[in-house]
Amino acid sequence: MNRRHFLSLASAATGYSVLIKADNLAAAELPSHGEITEGFDVIAPPKAKTGGYRLEPHMTLVDLACDVFVAGGGMSGVCAAISAARNGAKVVLVQDRSRLGGNASSEVKMHIVGANQARPGWRESGLIEEFRIEDAVNNPQRTWELWDLLLYDKVKSEPNITLLLDTVLFDVETKRNSIQSVLARSDKTEHLYRIKSKMYLDCTGDSRLALEAGADMVWGREARSEHNESLALEKPDEQTLGSSILFTSRDFGAPIPFKAPKWARKVTKEHLRFRGVRSWEYGYWWIEWGGKLNTIRDNERIRFELLSIVMGVWDYIKNSGEHPTSANWGMDWVGMLPGKRESRRIIGDYMLSQNDLLGLNPDFEDAVAIGGWPMDDHPPGGFDAYDQKPYVQIKTPEVYNIPLRSLYSRNISNLMMAGRNISATHVAFCSTRVMATCSVMGQAAGAAAALCAKQKLTPRELYQNKAKLADLQQTLLRDDQAIKNRRSTDPKDIARTAKVSASASVEATKPENVINGITRNPAKQLDHCWAAALTNAGTWLQLAWDKPQTLSRLQLTFDTGFDRELTLTSQNAFNGRMIRGVQPETVKNYKLLYRTAAGQWKELVTVADNYQRINRHEFASIKTDAIRLEIAETNGAELARVFEVRCYA
Numbered sequence: 001m002n003r004r005h006f007l008s009l010a011s012a013a014t015g016y017s018v019l020i021k022a023d024n025l026a027a028a029e030l031p032s033h034g035e036i037t038e039g040f041d042v043i044a045p046p047k048a049k050t051g052g053y054r055l056e057p058h059m060t061l062v063d064l065a066c067d068v069f070v071a072g073g074g075m076s077g078v079c080a081a082i083s084a085a086r087n088g089a090k091v092v093l094v095q096d097r098s099r100l101g102g103n104a105s106s107e108v109k110m111h112i113v114g115a116n117q118a119r120p121g122w123r124e125s126g127l128i129e130e131f132r133i134e135d136a137v138n139n140p141q142r143t144w145e146l147w148d149l150l151l152y153d154k155v156k157s158e159p160n161i162t163l164l165l166d167t168v169l170f171d172v173e174t175k176r177n178s179i180q181s182v183l184a185r186s187d188k189t190e191h192l193y194r195i196k197s198k199m200y201l202d203c204t205g206d207s208r209l210a211l212e213a214g215a216d217m218v219w220g221r222e223a224r225s226e227h228n229e230s231l232a233l234e235k236p237d238e239q240t241l242g243s244s245i246l247f248t249s250r251d252f253g254a255p256i257p258f259k260a261p262k263w264a265r266k267v268t269k270e271h272l273r274f275r276g277v278r279s280w281e282y283g284y285w286w287i288e289w290g291g292k293l294n295t296i297r298d299n300e301r302i303r304f305e306l307l308s309i310v311m312g313v314w315d316y317i318k319n320s321g322e323h324p325t326s327a328n329w330g331m332d333w334v335g336m337l338p339g340k341r342e343s344r345r346i347i348g349d350y351m352l353s354q355n356d357l358l359g360l361n362p363d364f365e366d367a368v369a370i371g372g373w374p375m376d377d378h379p380p381g382g383f384d385a386y387d388q389k390p391y392v393q394i395k396t397p398e399v400y401n402i403p404l405r406s407l408y409s410r411n412i413s414n415l416m417m418a419g420r421n422i423s424a425t426h427v428a429f430c431s432t433r434v435m436a437t438c439s440v441m442g443q444a445a446g447a448a449a450a451l452c453a454k455q456k457l458t459p460r461e462l463y464q465n466k467a468k469l470a471d472l473q474q475t476l477l478r479d480d481q482a483i484k485n486r487r488s489t490d491p492k493d494i495a496r497t498a499k500v501s502a503s504a505s506v507e508a509t510k511p512e513n514v515i516n517g518i519t520r521n522p523a524k525q526l527d528h529c530w531a532a533a534l535t536n537a538g539t540w541l542q543l544a545w546d547k548p549q550t551l552s553r554l555q556l557t558f559d560t561g562f563d564r565e566l567t568l569t570s571q572n573a574f575n576g577r578m579i580r581g582v583q584p585e586t587v588k589n590y591k592l593l594y595r596t597a598a599g600q601w602k603e604l605v606t607v608a609d610n611y612q613r614i615n616r617h618e619f620a621s622i623k624t625d626a627i628r629l630e631i632a633e634t635n636g637a638e639l640a641r642v643f644e645v646r647c648y649a
Contacts, residue, residue, distance in 0.1 A: 042162060044189060052192075059185070059192045064162065066092045067453035068446070069182060069197035071169045074102025075112065075435045076419035076442035077203030078151055079127045083446030084201075085160035087475065089453050092195050093161055094184050096168045100151040102205070104435055104568075106144035108339040109246050110285070111569035114436025115372025115399050116562065121523035122372055122399050123562040126481045128439035129613055132566045133583065137611050139568070140580045147568050164193060169204070172212035178413045179213050198456075199449040202417040203442060206296050207344040210417065215409045216347040221426040229354040231375060231394060231427045239380035241430075242291035243299075243338035245306040247314070248570045249280055249331045256330030258318040263304075265312030269322065271386045272313075280317055280326060282570035286390040287313060288341075291380030295343045303338050309383050310334060341378075341420070341433060348423030349460060350405035357396045357428055363485060366463050367401035368444035368473065370482050371437045375430045396431065401484045404469070407445045408459035414452075416459055418445040436567075440481060447475055478646070480519065480557065480614050487517030488644070494551065495647040498543035506531045506639060511541060519557050519643040529559060531639045534631065539640050543647065544595075544626040550649050552621045554592060554605075556629070557644035559585040559637075560613040582611040584636030591632070592617065594624040601628065611635060621649075 045062060052061030068084040070077050073095025081093040103110040112132075116123035123129065131150065139146040155163050164186065171183040181196045202209035207217055220238035224230065275286045287309050290302035314331060317323050355361050357375060374393040379385040406423040409415040417423075418441040420433040431437070451472055452462055462468050477488045490496070495515050502511040509531040518528040532539050560566075561583040569575050582588075592605040604627070605617045627647065631640040 039162065043164060043193075044191065050190075056185075056192055059190050061192045061194060064092055064193055064195045066090045066162070066195065066197045068199045068201060068449045069195055070094070070201045070203055070446075071182070071209040072102075072203035072205060072419070073097070073100040073165075074203060074205060074419060074438070075104055075128070076438040076445075077102075077201070078155060079439045079442030080201050080203055080418050080446035080449070081161055082127055082154060082158055083443040083479070084450040085158040086479070087447050087450035089160060089450035091158075091161045092164065092197065093155065094164045094167045094169055094193075096166070098166050099148040100155060101148055102435075103339045104147070106148050107337045108335055109144055109248065109333075109570060110244075110339050110435070111571070111574065112435040112439070112567045113373060114434055114439075115370055116565060118374055118395055119372050119399055119523075120563050121521060122370070122482070123564075123566060124370070124436045124440050124482065125520070125562075125613070126440060126476075126479055127443050128436055129480065129560065133560055133612055135568055136566060136578070136580050137582055142568060142570065142575065142580065144568065144570075167193065169208055169212070172209065174213055174412070177411055179415060182209065182212075198414065198453040200415050201445055201449055202346065202415060202421060203419050205340060205343065205420050207346050207417070207421045210346045210409065210412070210415060210421070211344065213412050213415055215412045215415055217344045218347055219344055227351065227353040227355075227425050229425060229427050231354055231377070232425070240291045240295055240342035240426075241378045242288040242380065242382035243295060243302050243306065243340045244285050244288045245303070245310055245335040245338055246283065246285070246287075247310055247331055247334045248282055249329050251328050252330050253328055255327050258314060258330070260311045260315035263308055263311075264315055265308045267309070267312035267316040269320075271383070272316070273386065274389045275383075275386070277313075277317060277323065279571070279573065280314075280323075280329060281572055283313070286383065288378060288382035288390065289384065290338070291342070291378070291382055295340055299338060299340075303336070306338055307334070342426075342429065343421075345421050345429060346415075346417045346423060347410050348406045348408055348417075349410050349463070350403050350423060352402065352406045352422070352424040352428040352432065354425065354427040357400050357431055359397050359400065364401050364403035365466075366404040366469055367483050367486065368404045368407070368448065368476060368481070369402045369437070369440040370399045370484055371402055371432050372396060372399035373431045373434045373437060375427055377427070377430045399484055402432065402437075402441060402444075404444070404448060404459065404463055404472070407441060407448065413458045413460070416445045416449055418442040443479070443481055444476060447479065448472055451475070477517075478555070482520065488519075489517060490646070492648055493646045494545075494549050494649065495543055495645050498545055498647070501542045501544070502530060502532060503538055503540045504532045504535070506533065514541065514642050514645045515543075520562055523563055526641070529641050529643045531641045533638060534634065534640055539631045541629045541631075541642060541645070542626060543645060546625075548597070548623045548625045549647070550621055550623050551594070551627070551647050552619060553648040554617045554627070555644070555646040555648075556615045556642065558587045558610075558613050558615070559583075559641040559643065561585045582635040584634065585641055586611055586613070586635050587631055587633075587640055587642070588635045589632040591630045593628045593630065594622055595626040595628075596624070
């Protein structure tokens, strides 16, 4: 058994989980990783020669081909790449850092937030939920580098993804408003990559791919009249939100002195009038600066100013006398990479605006993802604007949908985008920019790009072909993407024609809820799941058909506690609102059985120690008129809860 086969079996047993504990295996049983090792020969061919590119005679030119090319390995890029790969596309993912995750990585340490911070029950599902659950279970100690490793594992465990770390895209070849190929370079390995793809995804944040391709873009804040936005400025400008540098500290149990460097800012109580210092284990997003400059070109100056403010704030905490309980606290990490909020945005066929987020415009027929963070604007002066509050938040009435037309370029036919650079006004961007929203946009764009590559469509043609658009939406719903006001109607799902029964049901839940196409409940309610108490007599859910069906795949959706927040954070107060481990509502141990032609129940799958929301099972085809899910144990909750059962031939 090679490593890839082992991981696929692990995935079948525990949903999407592929993290394994090798210490449970004898040395002779350790799976080989031949397939992954062989992949390195693709990105560093042993017999390749230098001089293949005339402008770089000492670099080795390597040609790669794929279906979907993804530039940028932040949360949107990781989700886009994995989504495209799991939907059958061959993917090349290029990241200019040595680790994945962008602002969520250990280089910046910004915790991921999204719709559920303002709306309990609307925690983002899909890939970002899979990652969050995996991290909570396997990283209860909240180590950021293990989050980096989790993302690396998720990407490297996808056989359809070729990952190029420490690699920077620097040139694009276009023809008739279509990208033909891209050039990327890795100076650490002295390789140049010429990559040809069918679809190209810009998840760089700064829109570097779009810039090189000649895509239409916008920078700064629009005028109020341009999109009829009451929150916009009377006149446009080129100012943006600034960048931030975070730090962490801990109690060392003995006095820790601190002497600020000479270049540190001198911070006073007046500077902090609107910026609270209540704890200092994790600080502070409001150490923000650079919005009046060019956040790309002036990044080095912005880094220096942010570090000078960090040092000044810490000097104030330690030495002003205002915070004597900080005596035993010392810094144990300071970021050196500014966490960037805003720069270029790519113009698509539709520009998302304030009125869309407020629900004043009709819903989108091409909705593919949700947002829900408030419209959260910051003064461009950042910390220097100390006489102003560091943010102004306008809550949206509900979560809102994001259309496919905001995820592709209006003038480059095979260019898509996901993340903070989507087609949105500055006002709308102030909500869509947060990383959980970027993640679900990445999942949507990745699935759309895979479909376009397979069907030989441009994204605009995908939008115009309503049958294909519906296929995309159903694919996203199957993959646990949340789309407001949409439910699964997948015609391939045989479960939808079944009669559903159960051993018992708690009040307000029905067995047939598992085929109603809705996979989340309103906050603190059980409207759209089946729930039953665990009993010694057995707790089961059954799907039966009038005549035998051929099945080879089953998909189960369990409850993972969407009423709570869940993310990796260094802020203790924020962490206190979460369960950093297995979520108690989730079904832990269960069996799947099917009824034979003789009327006997035969075991199909047995799962122990599950903690994921989505569990997919593939097996040799069977013919049956009924399947049964027997639940033996949850991870702590009294009720067993199931949102959905899907069955496929």
